[in-house]
Amino acid sequence: MKQTFTKEFMQANCGCYSESQLNACSFMKLDVITLTDIVNSEIRLKDKFWFVCKKAATTEENKEIACSVAEIVLPIYEKRYPENKAPREAIEAARAYIGGHITLDQLWVKRAAAYAAAYAAAYAADAYAADAYAAAYAAYAAADAADAADAADAADAADAADAVKQQLLDYLNTFILFTELYL
Numbered sequence: 001m002k003q004t005f006t007k008e009f010m011q012a013n014c015g016c017y018s019e020s021q022l023n024a025c026s027f028m029k030l031d032v033i034t035l036t037d038i039v040n041s042e043i044r045l046k047d048k049f050w051f052v053c054k055k056a057a058t059t060e061e062n063k064e065i066a067c068s069v070a071e072i073v074l075p076i077y078e079k080r081y082p083e084n085k086a087p088r089e090a091i092e093a094a095r096a097y098i099g100g101h102i103t104l105d106q107l108w109v110k111r112a113a114a115y116a117a118a119y120a121a122a123y124a125a126d127a128y129a130a131d132a133y134a135a136a137y138a139a140y141a142a143a144d145a146a147d148a149a150d151a152a153d154a155a156d157a158a159d160a161a162d163a164v165k166q167q168l169l170d171y172l173n174t175f176i177l178f179t180e181l182y183l
Contacts, residue, residue, distance in 0.1 A: 001179040002056040005033045013055050015047065035176050045165055052172060063098050065175065067091055072167050 010033060014022045022028060027037040035056055039048050049069070053062050070091050077087055097107040 001035070001052075001058065001061055001176065003035050003176075003179075005035075005038075005055075007033065013051075015050060015054075017043075017047075036173070039169070039172055039176060045168060048169075048172060052176070060098075061175075061179065063094075067094050067098070068171055068175070069168060070094075072171060073164060076164065 007028060010022060010028065011019065017025075025041055025043060027033045027041050030037060035052065038051055041048075049065075053065060057065060070087075074087060074091065078084075093102060093107050093109075096102040097104065
C-alpha cells in the first residue's frame with residue numbers, strides 16, 4: 001500500500017475537492033504527507049475510504065477492505081432483517097473466494113442470493129470486477145449505513161452512527177498500520 005504522497009500528487013488526485021478545499025486540509029501543510037495523516041485529517045470518512053481504496057491500496061487490499069467494512073455494518077442490517085442470513089453468507093463466500101476455497105461459480109450463487117445487501121463484498125471478490133471502486137463502494141455503503149443506524153430516538157441513533165463510524169475509522173487505521181509494518 002502506498003504510504004507517502006507529495007503535494008503535487010494530492011493536487012492531481014484530489015477527487016471531488018476543489019483546489020481551495022484541498023489546500024485547506026491539515027495534511028497539505030506538511031512537507032511529507034502520509035496515509036495516516038490523511039486518514040486522521042478532518043476530511044469526511046467517505047473521502048478517506050475513497051482515497052485509500054482508489055489511490056493507495058492494491059486490488060487484493062481492496063478486496064479485504066470491502067469484506068471488512070461490510071462486516072462492520074452487518075449488525076445494522078441484521079438488526080433490521082434478523083431472518084435474512086444471505087448478506088453474512090455472501091461476505092463469507094467472498095472471503096472464501098479470495099482465499100481460493102470456492103469457485104467463481106459458487107461465489108455467483110451466493111452473490112445472487114444477497115446481491116443488494118452484500119453488493120460490495122461480493123463485487124470486490126469477483127475476479128472480473130475487483131478494482132479500487134469496489135472497496136470505495138463498500139466504504140460509501142458502510143458510511144451511509146452508519147449514518148442511518150437504527151435506534152430508539154435521535155440521540156441513540158447519533159450515538160450508534162458515531163460508534164460505527166469510529167469502528168470504520170479504527171479499521172482503516174489498523175489496516176494501514178498492518179500494511180505499513182508487514183507488507
